[in-house]
Amino acid sequence: xxxxxxxxxxxxxxxxxxxxxxxxxxxxxxxxxxxxxxxxxxxxxxxxxxxxxxxxxxxxxxxxxxxxxxxxxxxxxxxxxxxxxxxxxxxxxxxxxxxxxxxxxxxxxxxxxxxxxxxxxxxxxxxxxxxxxxxxxxxxxxxxxxxxxxxxxxxxxxxxxxxxxxxxxxxxxxxxxxx
Amino acid sequence: xxxxxxxxxxxxxxxxxxxxxxxxxxxxxxxxxxxxxxxxxxxxxxxxxxxxxxxxxxxxxxxxxxxxxxxxxxxxxxxxxxxxxxxxxxxxxxxxxxxxxxxxxx
Numbered sequence: 001x002x003x004x005x006x007x008x009x010x011x012x013x014x015x016x017x018x019x020x021x022x023x024x025x026x027x028x029x030x031x032x033x034x035x036x037x038x039x040x041x042x043x044x045x046x047x048x049x050x051x052x053x054x055x056x057x058x059x060x061x062x063x064x065x066x067x068x069x070x071x072x073x074x075x076x077x078x079x080x081x082x083x084x085x086x087x088x089x090x091x092x093x094x095x096x097x098x099x100x101x102x103x104x105x106x107x108x109x110x111x112x113x114x115x116x117x118x119x120x121x122x123x124x125x126x127x128x129x130x131x132x133x134x135x136x137x138x139x140x141x142x143x144x145x146x147x148x149x150x151x152x153x154x155x156x157x158x159x160x161x162x163x164x165x166x167x168x169x170x171x172x173x174x175x176x177x178x179x
Numbered sequence: 180x181x182x183x184x185x186x187x188x189x190x191x192x193x194x195x196x197x198x199x200x201x202x203x204x205x206x207x208x209x210x211x212x213x214x215x216x217x218x219x220x221x222x223x224x225x226x227x228x229x230x231x232x233x234x235x236x237x238x239x240x241x242x243x244x245x246x247x248x249x250x251x252x253x254x255x256x257x258x259x260x261x262x263x264x265x266x267x268x269x270x271x272x273x274x275x276x277x278x279x280x281x282x283x284x285x
Contacts, residue, residue, distance in 0.1 A: 023199055028209060061251050062219070066215065132239070136245065147249060158255075
């Protein structure tokens with residue numbers, strides 16, 4: 001019982017530390033790598049919560065595809081850090097204050113007012129990965145068939161949108177040399 | 180045997196760190212990463228609540244996980260379009276500092 005709690009606390013500390021590292025590191029590549037670490041830790045949480053398929057999808061799609069796209073764009077635009085903002089000098093302390101208020105308020109509203117006393121038992125060997133995936137697929141393709149199809153249209157629209165945005169205007173000439 | 184409380188509190192903290200990143204940083208790429216962090220925090224809450232429902236009812240329950248699946252798909256679409264926009268802004272303005280991107284005219 002206590003060993004589960006220790007695993008949770010260690011992983012939670014890694015998740016929070018890597019999230020803070022992402023939010024405050026000056027080098028954009030370091031920020032991307034911190035975010036990859038965060039995604040992998042959250043995938044381990046999914047495994048602890050008995051969701052092996054979501055954990056693997058998290059690693060392949062988020063930590064794999066999306067972050068590779070991020071690193072690619074970072075390399076394209078240059079990794080130089082930006083100077084601190086001159087326009088709104090009071091923004092940073094105010095933002096930290098507001099984020100702390102948000103965290104305290106959401107934890108208070110979610111937990112203190114309506115205590116969730118339930119403990120989550122870690123999945124044992126009864127959660128069979130193949131069986132779990134099969135049942136999830138059955139639910140996805142029966143109850144959630146329409147959202148699934150809408151998702152495919154959404155992905156198509158996003159793909160077309162990205163191509164249209166990055167297509168060069170013939171009249172604009174050689175503006176793509178700037179990149 | 181981790182309490183559900185802990186997962187929800189962790190989710191709230193990660194979400195707040197994402198909000199902090201959006202508010203503090205001037206680099207649109209890091210703002211984007213903070214948005215991804217917020218989506219991730221919400222996903223963690225989805226899976227935790229789904230697991231709690233599963234344990235309470237004693238039978239498998241997949242709606243929480245399927246919602247996370249959809250959120251991941253939407254995040255992928257959002258990142259593709261958003262990064263294309265950032266690259267276009269860099270090409271026209273030659274900077275990615277969002278303080279300098281304050282006019283709609285290209």
